[in-house]
Amino acid sequence: MNEFKRTLQSSYATIVDRFYEANHHKFLETHFEQFFKVVKPNGIILDVGCGTGRDTAVFKKHNFQTVGLDLTYEMLQKGKLNGVDTPLVQADIEALPIKHGVDGIWASASLLHIPKQKIPTVLDGFYSLLNYEGILYATVKQGLGDEWKEISYKKKAKRFFNYWQTNHWNDALENAGFKILEEWTDTTRTDNWLVRICKKESV
Ligand SMILES: C[S@@+](CC[C@H](N)C(=O)[O-])C[C@H]1O[C@@H](n2cnc3c(N)ncnc32)[C@H](O)[C@@H]1O
Numbered sequence: 616m617n618e619f620k621r622t623l624q625s626s627y628a629t630i631v632d633r634f635y636e637a638n639h640h641k642f643l644e645t646h647f648e649q650f651f652k653v654v655k656p657n658g659i660i661l662d663v664g665c666g667t668g669r670d671t672a673v674f675k676k677h678n679f680q681t682v683g684l685d686l687t688y689e690m691l692q693k694g695k696l697n698g699v700d701t702p703l704v705q706a707d708i709e710a711l712p713i714k715h716g717v718d719g720i721w722a723s724a725s726l727l728h729i730p731k732q733k734i735p736t737v738l739d740g741f742y743s744l745l746n747y748e749g750i751l752y753a754t755v756k757q758g759l760g761d762e763w764k765e766i767s768y769k770k771k772a773k774r775f776f777n778y779w780q781t782n783h784w785n786d787a788l789e790n791a792g793f794k795i796l797e798e799w800t801d802t803t804r805t806d807n808w809l810v811r812i813c814k815k816e817s818v
Pocket of ligand 1: 623624627629638666667669684685686687690697706707708709723724725728729797804
């Protein structure tokens with residue numbers, strides 16, 4: 616593993632408890648509603664960069680077959696210790712270990728940690744993994760460029776973030792063969808999130 620990923624991983628390992636406290640209660644209601652409208656009922660969903668598995672657990676509750684995948688062992692372990700009862704796999708979004716087709720890919724606040732120049736290859740990988748008319752959900756932060764940033768979780772831990780302008784993010788998805796079904800911007804105290812629900816376009 617390269618230095619870039621080692622740093623990200625060790626930062627998440629450092630902030631895992633604070634991150635969990637700050638985020639585990641969040642329920643992305645509208646996001647799930649829109650996703651469930653279009654994804655195959657009871658299908659297979661891969662939660663990429665699942666963190667502590669908050670959303671992975673929601674998919675299981677809604678009778679999907681689901682696997683969570685994350686780079687950071689400590690994040691997955693935190694999820695397991697707090698009752699996430701689905702397969703959670705330590706793996707890299709850039710080297711997906713799953714070969715069989717899935718019906719949905721859920722990438723909540725995870726693609727923002729991938730260098731921008733690698734995003735087209737990652738999206739191509741998602742496209743290949745998805746079954747016919749499979750659904751991709753993805754959120755990134757709105758803005759320009761990228762940076763390593765220490766966001767306070769009361770401990771020093773720097774993480775890499777990429778930022779996207781709306782049209783560039785849409786282009787990246789469409790260039791990878793996705794049709795955008797729903798798009799909106801979620802505004803939180805600190806960020807604007809570009810939320811996209813897309814369908815794999817058949818060729
Ligand atoms: C901001 S957290 C989001 C977690 C969860 N999806 C959520 O919405 O709460 C980002 C997660 O992405 C993971 N991550 C970062 N780069 C990754 C990579 N290359 N492959 C897999 N996971 C990665 C981190 O370990 C971290 O758990």
